[in-house]
Amino acid sequence: MATEAITQQGQQMDMLRFATAGSVDDGKSTLIGRLLLDSKAIFEDQLAAVEASSVSKGFDYTDLSLLTDGLRSEREQGITIDVAYRYFATPRRKFIIADTPGHVQYTRNMVTGASTADLGLVLVDARQGLTEQSRRHAVLLSLLRVPHLVLAVNKMDLVDYDQAVFDRIHQEFTSFATKLSIPDLEIIPISALKGDNVVTRSENMPWYQGQSLMHHLENVHVASDRDLVDARFPVQYVIRPKSDKFHDYRGYAGMVAGGVFKPGDEVMALPSGLTTKIAGIDLYDRQIDEAFPPMSVTIRLEDDIDVSRGDMLCRPQNAPTPSQDIDAMVCWMTNEPMRPRQKLAIKHTTRTGRALVKNVQYRMDVNTLHRDQDAGELGLNEIGRVQLRTTVPLLCDPYAKNRTTGSFILIDEATGVTVAAGMIL
Amino acid sequence: MTSTHADYRLSQLDQLEAESIHIFREVAAEFEKPVLMFSGGKDSIVMLRLAEKAFYPARIPFPVLQVDTGYDFPEVLACRDNWVDRLGVRLVVASVEEAIKNGVVVDDGKTSRNRLQIGTLLNAIEEEGFTAAFGGGRRDEEKARAKERVYSHRDDFGQWDPKNQRPELWSLYNGRLHEGEHMRIFPLSNWTELDIWHYIGQEGIEIPSIYFSHQRRVFERDGMLLTESEFNPLKPGEEASERTVRFRTVGDLTLTGCVESGAATIGEIIDEVAASRITERGATRGDDRFSEAAMEDRKKEGYF
Numbered sequence: 001m002a003t004e005a006i007t008q009q010g011q012q013m014d015m016l017r018f019a020t021a022g023s024v025d026d027g028k029s030t031l032i033g034r035l036l037l038d039s040k041a042i043f044e045d046q047l048a049a050v051e052a053s054s055v056s057k058g059f060d061y062t063d064l065s066l067l068t069d070g071l072r073s074e075r076e077q078g079i080t081i082d083v084a085y086r087y088f089a090t091p092r093r094k095f096i097i098a099d100t101p102g103h104v105q106y107t108r109n110m111v112t113g114a115s116t117a118d119l120g121l122v123l124v125d126a127r128q129g130l131t132e133q134s135r136r137h138a139v140l141l142s143l144l145r146v147p148h149l150v151l152a153v154n155k156m157d158l159v160d161y162d163q164a165v166f167d168r169i170h171q172e173f174t175s176f177a178t179k180l181s182i183p184d185l186e187i188i189p190i191s192a193l194k195g196d197n198v199v200t201r202s203e204n205m206p207w208y209q210g211q212s213l214m215h216h217l218e219n220v221h222v223a224s225d226r227d228l229v230d231a232r233f234p235v236q237y238v239i240r241p242k243s244d245k246f247h248d249y250r251g252y253a254g255m256v257a258g259g260v261f262k263p264g265d266e267v268m269a270l271p272s273g274l275t276t277k278i279a280g281i282d283l284y285d286r287q288i289d290e291a292f293p294p295m296s297v298t299i300r301l302e303d304d305i306d307v308s309r310g311d312m313l314c315r316p317q318n319a320p321t322p323s324q325d326i327d328a329m330v331c332w333m334t335n336e337p338m339r340p341r342q343k344l345a346i347k348h349t350t351r352t353g354r355a356l357v358k359n360v361q362y363r364m365d366v367n368t369l370h371r372d373q374d375a376g377e378l379g380l381n382e383i384g385r386v387q388l389r390t391t392v393p394l395l396c397d398p399y400a401k402n403r404t405t406g407s408f409i410l411i412d413e414a415t416g417v418t419v420a421a422g423m424i425l
Numbered sequence: 426m427t428s429t430h431a432d433y434r435l436s437q438l439d440q441l442e443a444e445s446i447h448i449f450r451e452v453a454a455e456f457e458k459p460v461l462m463f464s465g466g467k468d469s470i471v472m473l474r475l476a477e478k479a480f481y482p483a484r485i486p487f488p489v490l491q492v493d494t495g496y497d498f499p500e501v502l503a504c505r506d507n508w509v510d511r512l513g514v515r516l517v518v519a520s521v522e523e524a525i526k527n528g529v530v531v532d533d534g535k536t537s538r539n540r541l542q543i544g545t546l547l548n549a550i551e552e553e554g555f556t557a558a559f560g561g562g563r564r565d566e567e568k569a570r571a572k573e574r575v576y577s578h579r580d581d582f583g584q585w586d587p588k589n590q591r592p593e594l595w596s597l598y599n600g601r602l603h604e605g606e607h608m609r610i611f612p613l614s615n616w617t618e619l620d621i622w623h624y625i626g627q628e629g630i631e632i633p634s635i636y637f638s639h640q641r642r643v644f645e646r647d648g649m650l651l652t653e654s655e656f657n658p659l660k661p662g663e664e665a666s667e668r669t670v671r672f673r674t675v676g677d678l679t680l681t682g683c684v685e686s687g688a689a690t691i692g693e694i695i696d697e698v699a700a701s702r703i704t705e706r707g708a709t710r711g712d713d714r715f716s717e718a719a720m721e722d723r724k725k726e727g728y729f
Contacts, residue, residue, distance in 0.1 A: 015437035416601030
């Protein structure tokens with residue numbers, strides 16, 4: 001490829017982040033290995049290391065999971081203990097895979113991987129059909145509002161590429177999915193091992209009229225998943241150079257969390273409620289005519305109103321309501337259970353404060369979606385609805401509306417550890 | 426920047442830039458004493474550029490820390506000085522030579538300077554009281570790095586505990602520390618080697634001249650082409666000759682190999698990297714060849 005073309009390509013490509021899920025033996029590592037291999041993201045020295053390591057372990061095949069299990073203890077135990085991030089690119093797109101472990105501490109890791117994902121990829125073994133695990137993964141992806149879901153029915157080679165097997169799983173999953181919030185669902189029969197429908201359409205399954213997995217990953221439309229209506233700009237950092245050249249410069253730096261901001265727009269600063277207009281939007285040394293998610297920009301205002309880190313710029317007629325009483329779904333991530341009256345630190349957008357757990361309203365069984373109202377507390381990897389009272393008002397939206405202004409984390413103040421992920425209702 | 430694009434789409438490089446700038450600002454806002462670890466290589470230069478953009482038109486609100494092995498390439502040090510002058514940032518140099526002299530680390534003649542950087546770095550972090558140190562590590566570089574968080578917690582001894590990492594959710598980074606602990610921050614986590622080169626090309630960023638094809642006297646050792654220098658005496662049977670080479674990574678010159686290459690422009694480098702079937706570390710870093718978990722082991726001790 002000519003230099004100019006490849007340089008151009010690198011600049012114009014867009015990006016898709018996806019999280020993988022599936023039980024231990026569903027062939028996740030094989031599939032990831034194949035996607036990486038076929039897109040030439042695995043290098044000879046890496047492959048040689050994996051081959052050598054497979055031989056020394058006495059395998060008669062190349063164990064591609066050794067590529068993704070990067071830690072000494074993972075290789076020793078032959079299991080994945082933590083989320084790993086993998087990268088590959090095709091001429092159309094760059095991909096970031098959050099490779100989440102199937103069985104150990106699944107919920108916490110799934111939530112971590114899914115929090116930034118545009119797409120969730122759930123694998124099922126065609127011989128097993130839907131398992132509790134696949135249902136649970138779909139529930140978690142829906143709860144985390146991952147906008148696109150792919151169910152890859154793997155190991156089709158082991159069921160003789162039988163359409164009836166696929167149709168049954170397809171039917172069962174779509175009826176289950178009606179109970180969830182999944183805006184976009186694609187179900188693809190594949191064989192990760194043999195490569196059927198992974199990169200190219202398989203000749204073994206002429207009855208399947210859809211696209212290959214890679215084709216879908218390359219083409220699924222993600223640009224419109226962001227909220228471009230409700231303008232939200234959490235102020236992250238105030239830039240005041242106080243130099244001779246920029247003596248009066250005062251800019252509010254941050255990442256646009258929603259909507260489109262333009263110079264001249266009337267804006268309101270929260271929590272003060274003061275209004276002014278945008279004087280200009282800077283991207284480094286350039287002034288730009290509009291800013292939208294997820295751009296990191298600096299906004300200058302016409303009036304010198306008091307705005308600092310933790311505040312938010314929005315539109316006067318379209319603002320979140322500051323609130324100290326928060327209803328949220330939380331995923332609890334540590335051994336000590338979450339209990340009423342517990343006090344924790346909270347981080348929401350660029351705002352931090354403390355939160356008191358008022359009560360645990362129910363614990364959700366992620367397999368059955370049953371709500372246990374008598375639970376009272378949440379254990380490790382459990383998800384439930386809670387009420388919090390915060391020391392500072394949060395400038396929040398429902399998570400269903402905005403994944404940035406609707407999410408928060410809770411931190412144990414004694415250990416400093418992140419103990420929960422929260423989604424505002 | 427595609428800011429007037431009808432569907433409000435950001436290219437992947439623009440997305441990566443926006444994410445990294447967000448991280449820089451978050452750290453500057455929340456940590457008392459951040460520092461940017463700077464090796465002079467392409468990744469640290471991209472970090473400096475991103476930091477410059479994050480705070481413009483104000484200056485970068487933290488110093489730059491270089492761990493000088495004493496075996497650094499002069500071209501790299503020259504480039505470092507240019508950048509520091511242009512941006513007006515404070516440069517802190519932690520010298521391995523000094524650390525050996527002061528007994529902070531022990532040179533037993535067998536341990537590489539790369540490894541001796543660990544103790545030197547940790548000592549500098551402690552002496553200066555830095556609470557957050559930006560590093561240019563990328564997850565695509567190495568399998569242990571693929572497991573790394575953007576905010577990577579280090580205990581009182583500077584150690585990384587891969588089994589006990591904090592979950593990282595959305596872009597909500599948790600920077601809580603206890604006395605004596607610090608955080609390593611990796612704003613380039615999601616960048617690949619090719620992204621770095623595309624960005625250097627797009628931004629017209631100045632990098633050390635040794636990344637471009639040049640003539641150099643080199644010799645072969647363990648399948649790598651190493652620079653002939655007084656720090657790296659030839660062993661019996663080794664012979665130096667002049668070849669046309671360039672470097673893919675920059676580090677201690679006794680361990681950093683070069684590759685034969687005629688790539689003299691960023692465009693040619695991008696083509697070469699895109700076609701390469703060997704990772705940059707596999708090709709040119711002697712320090713990763715010691716064992717399958719060399720990087721993981723060094724990181725646990727406090728390496729970047």
